[in-house]
Amino acid sequence: MAMPETIPLLPVPPKRRLSFPLLILKTISNPIASWSQDFYDEPVVFYRSLGIETLYVMDPALIQTILLDDSDSFSKNPPHEEILGGLGGKGLLIAEGEAWRWQRRLAAPxxxxxxxARFVPAFAAAASTVLQRWSKAMPGSSQPIDRDMTRATLQVLQDTVLGGSLCEDDRRAVERFGTAFLAHTVWKIAFSSLGLPRWTPHPGALSMARASSELRRVAQRVLDRRRQDGGEAADLLGRLVTARDPSTGSSMPDSLIIDNVVTxxxxxxxxxxxxxxxxxYLLALMPEWQERAREEVLCVAGDEQIGSQHVARLGLLEQIxxxxxxxxxxxxxxxxxxxxAASVGGIDLKAGANVLIPIYVVHRHRHLWPEPLRFDPSRFAPEAAAGRHRCAYMPFGAGPRTCIxxxxxxxxxxxxxxxxxxxARFELPQGERPVPFSRITLRPKQGLRLKVTLLTY
Ligand code: HEM
Incomplete structure (x- = not known):
């Protein structure tokens, strides 16, 4: 049977551009479903409606202007404060100016x-925990992959940047309240685009506020535990606790430490x-690629646990x-x-205009990627990637605010x-068709289940 090479187009973009009010309504159900077909052909899409200017930018050279060359003219706030402020306070993701520079310098090392590279054993250990859990199930049984990956990446954080200060109960709380918080952020995004105040009532507002306080309570417990037990001064928590404000010499207030732990x-x-x-999911959808990736791993590492010495030789896996x-x-x-006031691609914008960079669209843009829906890891072979604009591919953003x-x-x-x-081998259960769904992050709408069979050699 021929293997699929392209991914299903889900959700299908609207054929025609939506009016601005309709676009906002669609945003509330799933932002990526509000971007019509023409977004994938155009360098920019501009709306001026209800006195609000909103520019979507897909052209890499213009994105470079916004994120790198003229980044001072394009601010993260107010939108980030309106969308995440209750949770992240004035932490690294939201802060600007000197306050941001101080926090970035503190965390960057x-x-x-x-x-x-020191964290490789912690990454491998988190994968082992997942494999142990799967080993207790019947071969080929279906597993909640999104949940398992969430638990694994939380374990990683606890064993790396937070230096062991996050207990099992806290991890469960982050899992639960993190999802509850993100579930309703689309309302804040819509209100922020419309210039409405962040306290405007919306469905789920109470559960969002509760989730935010629960997450901040977890961060407070993490800090209290560190203060009681001590711990590595050089990890993130240690650096925050001992930080001194360069302009005043005073220590970081607890509220800002908590903002950053939550962030x-x-x-x-x-x-x-x-x-x-x-x-x-993609490797289950494209079993031939899964086999090729596994062959590379086994050839590089044999039956050893994955370690730093193997990583540089996992070239195909990196491309995948x-x-x-x-x-x-x-x-x-x-x-x-x-x-x-600024001008982008010949469009004059007043101060306070919304500027969005839909990375999802940029990564599938017809003028940037031949056969955009085709799964083709060789696009990231060094020779193929060499001539590509730095802002044509940007999962981690770009410029000074790039992902730390x-x-x-x-x-x-x-x-x-x-x-x-x-x-382990991964197979797609019959009828499993995950729909990408944007809630700040891009997740499968109903989660993802895959059939997992552990391999013995
Ligand atoms: C595949 C994983 C990840 C992706 C795709 C990702 C993506 C991003 C993007 C796109 C931004 C820029 C946001 C903007 O410009 O508005 C960002 C910022 C940030 N990310 Fe990540 N991220 C990932 C993993 C991580 C990890 C592992 C950490 C920390 C342990 C982290 C911490 C942060 C922080 C603190 C910022 C704000 C940086 C600043 O504004 O100075 N991210 N991330």
Missing amino acids: LFSPPEV FLMAGHETTAQALTWTL FQEAMRLYPPAPALVRVTSK GGAFAMLEGKVMLASLLAR
Whole structure:
């Protein structure tokens, strides 16, 4: 039987451009379903409606202007504060100016490639925990892959940047309340696009507020535990606790430490979990690629646990992971607002205009990618990637606000995938057709179940 080479187009984009009010309504159900066919052909799509300007930018050169060359004119706030502010406070993801620079400088050394290489055993250990869980089930039984990847990436955070200060109960709370919080963020996104205040009532507002306080309570417990037990001064928590504000010399207030613990807890597990989930889905959909990836892993590592010495030789696996994040970017859109009047691609924008970079569309754009829906990891072979614009592929964003955890996530993804593929085979159950669904991150709407069979050699 011929194997599929292209992914199903789900959800199908609207044939014609939606009016702005309809686009906002669609955003509430699933933002990626609001982007019509023409988004995938055009460099920009512009709306001026109800006194609001909204520009969607798909052209890589224009994206470079927004995120790199003229990034001071395109601010993350107010939208990020309106969407996530209750949760992330004034932490790294949301802060701007000097406050952002201080926090970024503080955390950055922990995320350099040599530093993250120390975490390889923790990545492999998290994969082993998942395999142990699967080993108790019948061969070929269906497993909730999205849930298992979420648990694995939370275990990783606990064993790496948080230095063991997150107990099992806290991890369960993050899993539960993290999903509950994200579920309703689309309302905040819609309100922010319309310039409505963040307290505007909406369905799920109470459960979102409760989830936010529960997540902040977890972060408070993490901090209390660290203060009681001590711990490695050089991990993220240690650096936050001992930080001194360069302008005042005073220590970081507890509220800002908590903002950052919550930020890293959420930004550091959910995105990587979705990246792993979609990669395993694609490998189950395309069994030949799965076999090729497994062959590479077994050839490189044999029956050894995956370690730092193997990682550089897992070239095909890296390309597969990159191609999976092209088709299913875990962060499907970036949001900015003009801090002053600006011109983008010949369109004049007033201060306060919404500027969106729909990474999901950029990664499937017809002028940037031949046969965009074809799963083809060789797009990331060095010679193929060499001539590509730096903003044509950007799962981790670009410019000064690029993901601080990019190298961490790439290594985590490779080590976990290699560890899982060496020991397990993944098959798509009949009728399993996950629909990408955007809730800040891109997840399968009803989760993802795959049939898992552990392999013995
Ligand atoms: C596959 C996994 C990941 C993806 C796709 C991803 C994606 C992104 C993107 C696109 C941004 C930029 C947002 C913007 O410009 O508006 C970002 C920022 C950020 N990410 Fe990640 N991320 C991933 C993993 C991680 C990990 C593992 C961590 C930490 C352990 C992390 C922590 C952060 C933080 C703190 C920021 C804000 C950085 C700043 O503004 O200075 N992310 N991420």
